[in-house]
Amino acid sequence: MTNQIARTPKQVGDAIRRHRRSQGLKQKELGDKTQLRQATISGLEAGEPGTRLRTLFAVLTALNMELVIRSRTKASNDKIEELF
Amino acid sequence: MTNQIARTPKQVGDAIRRHRRSQGLKQKELGDKTQLRQATISGLEAGEPGTRLRTLFAVLTALNMELVIRSRTKASNDKIEELF
DNA sequence: GCATTAAATACGCTACAGCGTATATTTACA
């Protein structure tokens, strides 16, 4: 499944890059959709911790993605999610 | 279940506030754990879109939380998660 | 290999997060 756990900005960037590429988009094209520069997308995907939530959600929305916020104590749920 | 979907900074703030309170923590105490000011926690929980990922993850870590990044196309999964 | 396209990096600039400190406001409860 395409669900990515993220505990660091780097992991957020990796997940976004995967999703962007799976949709056949270039950083520049994603930048056009979000009113952000190609350089800004680059920074987000690189996991720059100074990236703002405004930027993150602009990109998530453009990629039709969302976050789930949860406790780290999720062993049982994780196992069941493997079914998908 | 305590899983919160977030598509906006505001929803992130709401989820964090819920988790903080469920752990019996004050904003000041959470600030002490994360080296952030009580005012900064206040802003994050209010959903200020300029909040940095550095700040978000400092708080998520202190609260023993994590993010899941996924596609919005999750109807079937969502239903099954209701079992928990 | 070489050309082309994509991604990373650079520079000066403006905007604003987060800081320390302090106060105002709201919430809780005796």
Next chain:
DNA sequence: TGTAAATATACGCTGTAGCGTATTTAATGC
């Protein structure tokens, strides 16, 4: 209802994200 605790807000300051623009470096295809 009054008072203490919790949260929101203010002010001046420093650091840095994101901007436009441009270039460098890396990846892709012929």
